[in-house]
Amino acid sequence: MMNTHVRPVRDLKNKYPELADIIRNLDHVIITNNGKSESVLIGFEEFKKYEEFCTYRGNYVINMSYEIFWHIICFISA
Numbered sequence: 001m002m003n004t005h006v007r008p009v010r011d012l013k014n015k016y017p018e019l020a021d022i023i024r025n026l027d028h029v030i031i032t033n034n035g036k037s038e039s040v041l042i043g044f045e046e047f048k049k050y051e052e053f054c055t056y057r058g059n060y061v062i063n064m065s066y067e068i069f070w071h072i073i074c075f076i077s078a
Contacts, residue, residue: 003027009038
């Protein structure tokens with residue numbers, strides 16, 4: 001089960017090994033700056049899966065947009 005950890009930005013410098021252990025356990029860390037969420041740390045493998053998902057999703061949207069556009073053109077031309 002994935003857990004969320006919230007840590008201040010100073011922990012990146014002072015406690016990086018601890019953060020790295022958290023990430024290795026497939027959890028993610030929200031980094032705050034002045035009490036506001038600023039970034040998220042995730043493991044590299046998780047990041048690669050996210051990139052693949054975004055690429056797949058983007059290609060799917062592009063293909064669906066093309067098909068919808070093509071059907072509209074065919075309908076107007078008829």
